[in-house]
Amino acid sequence: MPIRVTVSSEFSHDKLNERVRAIYPDGMHAVMADGIREFAGDAVAVRTATLDEPEHGLTEQVLAETDVLTWWGHRAHGEVQDAIVDRVHQRVLEGMGLIVLHSGHYSKIFRKLMGTGCGLRCREAAEREILWVIDPSHPITDGLDANFQLPHTEMYGEQFQVPPPDELVFISWFEGGEVFRSGCTWRRGKGKVFYFRPGHETFPIYHDKNVRRVLANAVKWAAPASSAPYLSGAPNIKNPIMPVATKHEVDESIHR
Amino acid sequence: MPIRVTVSSEFSHDKLNERVRAIYPDGMHAVMADGIREFAGDAVAVRTATLDEPEHGLTEQVLAETDVLTWWGHRAHGEVQDAIVDRVHQRVLEGMGLIVLHSGHYSKIFRKLMGTGCGLRCREAAEREILWVIDPSHPITDGLDANFQLPHTEMYGEQFQVPPPDELVFISWFEGGEVFRSGCTWRRGKGKVFYFRPGHETFPIYHDKNVRRVLANAVKWAAPASSAPYLSGAPNIKNPIMPVATKHEVDESIHR
Amino acid sequence: MPIRVTVSSEFSHDKLNERVRAIYPDGMHAVMADGIREFAGDAVAVRTATLDEPEHGLTEQVLAETDVLTWWGHRAHGEVQDAIVDRVHQRVLEGMGLIVLHSGHYSKIFRKLMGTGCGLRCREAAEREILWVIDPSHPITDGLDANFQLPHTEMYGEQFQVPPPDELVFISWFEGGEVFRSGCTWRRGKGKVFYFRPGHETFPIYHDKNVRRVLANAVKWAAPASSAPYLSGAPNIKNPIMPVATKHEVDESIHR
């Protein structure tokens, strides 16, 4: 069975702005979806969801049928409904993979999962970026060389205000003197989260073959990989596995 | 200058319930504060804060004058005001240490910092707990032996629904067959967070000398230790450190 | 193409001792290999290697054709040739997966990869072990329940003298009061390493279905997953990617 991928994007700059529309005539999500299909082939079944659809296209049913969700947002983070954010959050804890892209660092869902501010330094000067592979064992790096370059990007610089990542996959070099942890993974509940830096809307980033390859690899990596049960809530376990020898009188009435 | 510690506790079971009052006549916070003073001595200046004080005793000024905050709550998590939670959260990101105790695993502030559900298995059967030191290099373990025991505790069992900790300091063994990561650290922004499991209100846990020692050690470990600047927000850095050679025309009008 | 697995075992207790022979008439390696085949099926092609074969069955060619190596040893750690250990070490750095089992914690190869003493507490009292799943997102846990039990095992207790693992998959509970990090992963170069605790020769551990399932899952997890280049040595990179603007006269003659 293929990995069921939902590519979510706010579809805003790419609708309103002529210049962005020239790069992404059908929206950024269409190009991302193509990129994933190009490099993951039959391993995936990809659909898209945009902000202006009912429930942002992320209904209970869509999420129930999604193994991996990708998230791109920028100017409209504030328009994403809190109830949908909570729904996505719950699904991640239960095992859905989540790929957060570029300016998605400031999305409600990413901040909620990280527990931090998720800030960074930025600059739009169309500068060169070189992404170095830090962890060549990681499936997300499959097919890449020791580094790859993007000729013109928006700069993101440290400090990236996230918790220390579980795995550090890429570090970026920028022409103006900054560095950035551009590929990071974290586990949250049963779900795997990958943040990938490239993706500014005014540059044709999602047409780049290395970026597309990383998207496809990330989707495969983030797909649920274990059927082991996820513990939800704080269940009261009446029956211990082993007999509890030392009994102590507890006044149950005092609690809660 | 001593480390300024604020011991925060909901002061609820220990006010309402005769049995808990017998163990903690002046409230649990009073005993925790004593424990920290006993083992940290002149290194600390300790005050307390309880739920029913204005702003839960955690005013802007109190937090500004707090290096490390400890948090105990249980039945009244829902009564903690969201604005106060946000205030504490911001202070942690800026560098205040936070020690979360026992049932505080379900507090709003801990869940907000972790980004996960923070559930676990539990059972009240007054069973024996053995806490093993996993990381004997960690300052939080100073003065301890290879393990220490609590004769009667509430059981907390895995899965503990938190992100993988940055450091694992203790693992607990329980009579009924469960295990638990009882001492865990995470970094969030400039702030250090330590979760410590023991502490159920119906047992005299905070009178135990090893527990008190851990509290004191944790306070010393969590105190701010660097003056390096914390990046807040996502500042636009107009001037690169190095000249950006490759210029690309960017239409600034399209953004935001 | 199937994952090429080599099951390596010293084949010593299971040859010399009647009691162990009763449990493993064809050697422990035969039962481990069967277990991997049972749960990994066509995904693997398994062969075995034992200490008394020439080069311990781990020739250059065998290792070149091995994606994942499993290692069991106990009484004969000292008989393993250093040259073979170096060969296995190099292959791990280049990407071969390594599964180290039970008393293999004291093998030369594991100590060389860890950089620590790899000691632990132990006791043979045929006591009960309960293994708890700590990371239910991990592929190594696929098919398991929240925990599984072994009725009679040798106890291993903390401190386990290894570097903090990259991922903590299982924690064990023992009847006598100890706990142990029973499933741990580390990355070394391009290679993935998994340590799995169960496996004492005097108990039928490798006949247990959960143990066999973990072996099969671990092999699949540890198989090479990226073609990205591994940097070997410390190459002198004459040509920078970007022109180096600030030249400084360097007297090359002084070096080395």
Next chain:
Amino acid sequence: MPIRVTVSSEFSHDKLNERVRAIYPDGMHAVMADGIREFAGDAVAVRTATLDEPEHGLTEQVLAETDVLTWWGHRAHGEVQDAIVDRVHQRVLEGMGLIVLHSGHYSKIFRKLMGTGCGLRCREAAEREILWVIDPSHPITDGLDANFQLPHTEMYGEQFQVPPPDELVFISWFEGGEVFRSGCTWRRGKGKVFYFRPGHETFPIYHDKNVRRVLANAVKWAAPASSAPYLSGAPNIKNPIMPVATKHEVDESIHR
């Protein structure tokens, strides 16, 4: 009591080469020791040790009286005696801090502690380096700004062939296009290890105030901080803490 620091350096380039001698007339170790004293003051008592002293100046007694050892080596890694390396290794496991500097990445002791090849890319082109503070909570960053610069350095570029660090403190940017994890920590047994990249002998790196500050901070961070016992070897624990209910006949004669 002050932290007892031993600054170890091979004292080779700085003895043989005129140019290096011009920068470090009394040897690099003398300048490092001064730097540590400058920023750590009364908190430290510093001595030095060089390769040509008996036992490289690292006798049993010197190590027994050393809380933190710093290590610089380059051309003479091969001349360091294995017995001394083993002695230092053992002391680290028991709790001595170790600061490894620059070309020390290829020292025997660092490779033994890491378990990996410890390679990297390098280039001598006197290029600019910018070190970014990644973890502003870390005591090693105390007194630093968001970044600091070195005008002329040897470049070290990724992949740095070390295990994923426990904490990532600095990332470097280089003029020629590379990046490097320039400040990394690992725990090994009870000992804390810090690798710090800057330090090439042909540049006056150890005269730089930020570098000196980092050395002093690192020494304070790496000093032993807990008296909790370190488990050595694999002791057989005859007496469990809890009675072992389920007895199983074990033939002790079969083992070892």
